[in-house]
Amino acid sequence: MHVQRTWFYGVAVAALGAVLAFPAAAETVKIGIITTYSGPLAPPGISMDKGLTLYAKLHSKDLPKGVTVEIIRRDDTGIAPDVAKRLAQELITRDHVNIIGGVVYSPNALAMAPVMTEAKMPFVDMNAAAAVLTTKSPYIVRDSFTLQQISMPMGEWAAKHGFNQAYTVVSDYAPGWDAEDGFKIGIEHDGGKVVGSVRVPVQNPDFTPFLQRVKDLKPKSLFIFVPGGPQSTQMMKTYNELNLKKAGITLVTTQDLLIDSELPKMADIPLGVVSSGSYSAAATRPANKAFVTAWHKEYGANDVPDFVAIQGWDGMAMIYDLIKKTGGKFTGDEAMKILKNYKTTESPRGPFMIDPLTGDIVQNIYIRRVEKIDGKLANVEFETFPMVKDPWKQMHAAAK
């Protein structure tokens, strides 16, 4: 009896010891992901999630010994700043996450910014593109782009290649205005000019009257920005129906109009169209080939990664880099020091870095042409604007 009891206590103490020792040995880093998983605006959110999930899956073995990662996903339901802010609060106060990432839509990220400052919570913005965002909190870094950053090189390229008189057509909301702005800066920088501009409603995608106006004016080139998705397909259709190509008007655009996930729906219409962008699934860099192969293996051969997917992937890469450098233990300020000095050459989109001063991304912008590869449309990169900074911040820094 006595022996048995001693034995029992021994086991109990050992078990208790094991329980107590376990959390000390294994560090769990909680990553809160807020993005749009449901509703009509979900596709980019889903794409982002696929990208970051794939990275986490393939690289869990690279984590420091004893460190595990827990991803907590929350759905902000679309453009809903109140919901996004609440989710951020909850992830911090209830789930005690160590870092937050994600967010497709700028208003959501902008509403979250003060929470990040108050809680000293590092936030890796994986899409929201409003230029002003990274100035709203010292705890934000962005791995996506700003519209000015993408469209300015397009303007420069157009001016240099004889398409120096352009008409711009953009969606009438903040990202559209940003794109219009960036393109204008770019084309004027190289001696071209914008001969006319029109802004089309975001909600009413019948583009015929607007493009007809452009056709009548016969500018050398036409710059278009519409949000990637069903609208871009609609825009390409209208462009085709009005025969703008035959009228001698060259279309130049951003990657949104020719987003990789939407290309298969456009038949052969966009063949030859030139666009600027941060990522194309057709890029031949070894890192990209490996990435696309892994993507097809995970999500099927017909699923094409787009630039939002790569932003999810790279965002997770940044977080994993942080975990590796700190062993999974970091405060908000320590994390920001590492995140803001992040630099890589191994991303599928090529080299990119975070500007330590602004927290914004500095990356290659590629000029691409739509071509047919193995019977499928693809954005083939043929010229690079290396390491482009966000022009908005440079302009506003100069103004100060």
Add this chain to the structure above:
Amino acid sequence: MTAVAERVVASAAETFARRHRFRWYEALPWLVAVAGYFAFPDYLALGSQILATILFALSVDLVLGYGGIITLGQAAFFGAGAYTAGLLAAHGMGAPVIGLLIAAVAAALVGLISGVVVLRTHGLTQLMMTLMVAVMLHEAANKANTVTGGADGLQGMEVGPVFGLFHFDLYGNTAYFYCLAALFICWFVMRRIVHSPFGRSLTGIRENEARMHAIGSPVFRRRLVAYTISAAMAGVSGALVAQTTQFVATDALGFERSGNVLIMLLLGGIGRLYGAFIGVPLYMIAQDRFAAIDPVYWYFWIGLLLVLMVTFARGGVLGIVDRVGAVLRRRR
């Protein structure tokens, strides 16, 4: 008058007087709200959003449930209130309570002006008119980016502490009680309204407009007043969300907001004051829990819930309560 007639009149008067006496169950929502604060301290941010949305649903209940005005554009007033509170806070006037009052006035003005046009129409036309008002305001907010910040949302809101004492904190303590107090006051006012002769005449208009005309009730004016009050309440709700979020974007005026609140009200029960108090938490808590389990497909479960409610429980949750009550009474 004969004794019998006197007794009939007296008992009728008694019935009407009893109708607006407070009953024990009317304290339940408030007890639950206070208990919720202590029981779920981690859910206060969600809690304050639920409280603000209940107020929004109440405002819809006043026009739809009591006034019989079919609306798909209530977000117009929500947004008007939200932008008013937001603009005030962005221009150095961040005192929350004053902001709330001004937002109510601004939203009421929008309601009054649009009501003059909208309420001249009926049925489907009216529905489209309410929708149109919201869409127009939405586009105006999008275009006027120098004022509203356009689609990126209003920048630079700085909301001060409530009464100069209570800061809006990360955990949502202040926001919760702030929303609760605003909801309580609005509920009290609304309760007085629906039980007043004015409220009864609104119900009369809903049930039989021609008859109300015949007995000399100023139908248009009654409706306009109800519409304006409802707009003010929606404006307060919008201001609450704007102030506690410290951000406003064009989604405050979006169609989805008008649509979702109708669904929540349907779940709870329309035209019964407490439908909002049941439908809104039911919807929002279900959404929060389903979305936490499965962020991609939670809509399916919400949809299923809605289909079941519409098929088997006309009149929402309160409809079920009524029917159960009726069965029990018959047994007795």
